[in-house]
Amino acid sequence: MSYPARLALAVLSAATLMTVLDGSIVTVALPEIQRDLGFTAAGLSWTVNAYLIAFGGLLLLGGRLGDLVGRKTIFLIGNAIFTVASLLAGAATTPAMLIAARFLQGVGSASASAVALGILVTLFTENRQRKAAIGVFSFTGAAGAAIGQVLGGVLTDAFGWHWIFLINVPIGLATVALAIAVLPADRANGPARRADLPGAALVTGALMLGIYTVVEIEDHGWTSGHTLGLGAVSLALLAFFVLRQSRIDDPLLPLRIFRSRNVTGANLVQMLTVSAMFAFQVLLALYLQRVLGYGALETGLAMLPAAVTIGGVSLFVSARLIIRFGERAVLIAGLLLLAAAMVRLAWLPVHASYLPDLLPVMVLIAGFGLVLPALTALGMSGAEAGDAGLVSGLFNTTQQIGMALGVAVLTTVAAARTGALLDSATPTSEALTGGYRVAFAVAAALLVAALGVAVTVLRPVSTTALPTRADRPAAPVA
Structure with missing residues (x-):
C-alpha cells in the first residue's frame, strides 16, 4: 500500500472515528448537560435523538449525491458542516441551541459517512489491499463507540461537557485540509438535476x-x-x-442493487447484529452504573477491554482470516462469538465481579472485530464504481436503523421485565438485573437470526456481483 493511499485511508478513518465518537461520547455527559442548560428529563434525550434522526435519515440521499456530483465533494461538505456544528454545540447556552446543533452535526455526519466507504472501495482496487483497508476502516467504527465513552468521561470530568464537542473542531479542520490534498478527485456520474x-x-x-x-x-x-x-x-x-x-x-435507489444476495443479506445481517450489540453497549453500561454503582469514567474504563479486543482483531487479524477463509466464514465465526457473549450476559448475577463475570464477555465481544470487516466487504462486494456511494449510504443507513431499533426494543423489553419484578416486590437491584437478562437473551436471539441469514443468503464474494451496466438494457430516452 503506497504512502498516498495510506494517508487517504487515514483521512477516511479519522472522519469516521470522529462521527462514531460523537454518537457515544455525549452519553456520559448527559447529566452535566442537563444541570448546566436546564433540560427537562424528556428534552434531554433529544441531544441524542436529534443527531440520530438526521444521521439515519440523510445517509441514503448523501450516498446518491456522492455518485452524482462527486464523492470527494460530498465528503468535504459533510466534514465542513460537522465541524461548524460541533463549534455551535460547544458554544450552546440553551437547550434549543444544542438540539439544533446536534441535528446539524447529524446532517454533516450523514454526508461524510455515506460516501466514505464508496471512496475506499474505489481507491483500493487490489483484493489484498482492499481487505486490509476495510479492516483498518472497520476498526475505527467497531472500537470507536467504547472509546467515546471513556473519552467523554475524561473530557467532562476534566474540562466540562462543552469540550466533548469542541474537540471535534481542530480534528475536523485537519481532516478537511488533508482530504483536499490527498483524496483523489472522482468523476461525477450525472448532474444534480438527476438526483x-x-x-x-x-x-x-x-x-x-x-x-x-x-x-x-x-x-x-x-x-x-x-x-x-x-x-x-x-x-x-x-x-x-x-x-x-x-x-x-x-x-435515487435503483432497485436492481437488491438482486445481489450479498448486498441484501449483508444489510439485513448488519441490522440484526447492530440491534443486538446495543444490548452490550447501552444495557451493560446501565447495569454497571445502576446495579454495581460504577461512575461514568469507571464504566468507560470497564468497557475499554472490549474496545481493545475489537480494535486488535479488526486491525490485525480480520484481514488475514478473510484472505485465507473468506468473508462469509469469518462473519459466521464472529457471529458465534457474539451470540456466546450475549448468552453469558443473559445469566448475569446481581452482584457480579468484574474478572470472573464480565472480563470473559469483553473477550468474546472481539467477535465484532471479525463481523464488521467481513460484513463491510460483503455489503460492498457487488457495487459498481457508479453505485459505490449509494451502496455505502445504504449500508450506513441499515446500521443506523439497527441502532434505533436496538435501543427501542431492548430497553423496552428490559423496562417491562424490571417493572413486572418491582410490582412483585423484588428488590430494585434484582429487578434491574432481571430486566437486563431478558434483554440480553433477546439480543442473543437476534444474533442467531443474523447467523441464519448469513448461512442461507450470503455467498462468497468472488461469485457474487451486481449486474453491470453492460448487462442491463439501456434506459428509455425521455
Missing part, C-alpha cells in the same frame, strides 16, 4: 419519521396511537418511494 428530488424527499421523510417513531416508543408504548399512526405514515412514504423508484429512469 430525483421527489424520491429523496419521500425516503428522507420516511427514514426520519420512522427513526423518530422508534426512539419515542419508550415514552409512548408500542401500541399507542402515536406509535402506530406515525409508523403507518412512515411505511406509506417508504412504499411510495419504492413505487417511484421502480417507474423512473434515474432513481
Whole structure:
C-alpha cells in the first residue's frame, strides 16, 4: 500500500472515528448537560435523538449525491458542516441551541459517512489491499463507540461537557485540509438535476419519521396511537418511494442493487447484529452504573477491554482470516462469538465481579472485530464504481436503523421485565438485573437470526456481483 493511499485511508478513518465518537461520547455527559442548560428529563434525550434522526435519515440521499456530483465533494461538505456544528454545540447556552446543533452535526455526519466507504472501495482496487483497508476502516467504527465513552468521561470530568464537542473542531479542520490534498478527485456520474428530488424527499421523510417513531416508543408504548399512526405514515412514504423508484429512469435507489444476495443479506445481517450489540453497549453500561454503582469514567474504563479486543482483531487479524477463509466464514465465526457473549450476559448475577463475570464477555465481544470487516466487504462486494456511494449510504443507513431499533426494543423489553419484578416486590437491584437478562437473551436471539441469514443468503464474494451496466438494457430516452 503506497504512502498516498495510506494517508487517504487515514483521512477516511479519522472522519469516521470522529462521527462514531460523537454518537457515544455525549452519553456520559448527559447529566452535566442537563444541570448546566436546564433540560427537562424528556428534552434531554433529544441531544441524542436529534443527531440520530438526521444521521439515519440523510445517509441514503448523501450516498446518491456522492455518485452524482462527486464523492470527494460530498465528503468535504459533510466534514465542513460537522465541524461548524460541533463549534455551535460547544458554544450552546440553551437547550434549543444544542438540539439544533446536534441535528446539524447529524446532517454533516450523514454526508461524510455515506460516501466514505464508496471512496475506499474505489481507491483500493487490489483484493489484498482492499481487505486490509476495510479492516483498518472497520476498526475505527467497531472500537470507536467504547472509546467515546471513556473519552467523554475524561473530557467532562476534566474540562466540562462543552469540550466533548469542541474537540471535534481542530480534528475536523485537519481532516478537511488533508482530504483536499490527498483524496483523489472522482468523476461525477450525472448532474444534480438527476438526483430525483421527489424520491429523496419521500425516503428522507420516511427514514426520519420512522427513526423518530422508534426512539419515542419508550415514552409512548408500542401500541399507542402515536406509535402506530406515525409508523403507518412512515411505511406509506417508504412504499411510495419504492413505487417511484421502480417507474423512473434515474432513481435515487435503483432497485436492481437488491438482486445481489450479498448486498441484501449483508444489510439485513448488519441490522440484526447492530440491534443486538446495543444490548452490550447501552444495557451493560446501565447495569454497571445502576446495579454495581460504577461512575461514568469507571464504566468507560470497564468497557475499554472490549474496545481493545475489537480494535486488535479488526486491525490485525480480520484481514488475514478473510484472505485465507473468506468473508462469509469469518462473519459466521464472529457471529458465534457474539451470540456466546450475549448468552453469558443473559445469566448475569446481581452482584457480579468484574474478572470472573464480565472480563470473559469483553473477550468474546472481539467477535465484532471479525463481523464488521467481513460484513463491510460483503455489503460492498457487488457495487459498481457508479453505485459505490449509494451502496455505502445504504449500508450506513441499515446500521443506523439497527441502532434505533436496538435501543427501542431492548430497553423496552428490559423496562417491562424490571417493572413486572418491582410490582412483585423484588428488590430494585434484582429487578434491574432481571430486566437486563431478558434483554440480553433477546439480543442473543437476534444474533442467531443474523447467523441464519448469513448461512442461507450470503455467498462468497468472488461469485457474487451486481449486474453491470453492460448487462442491463439501456434506459428509455425521455
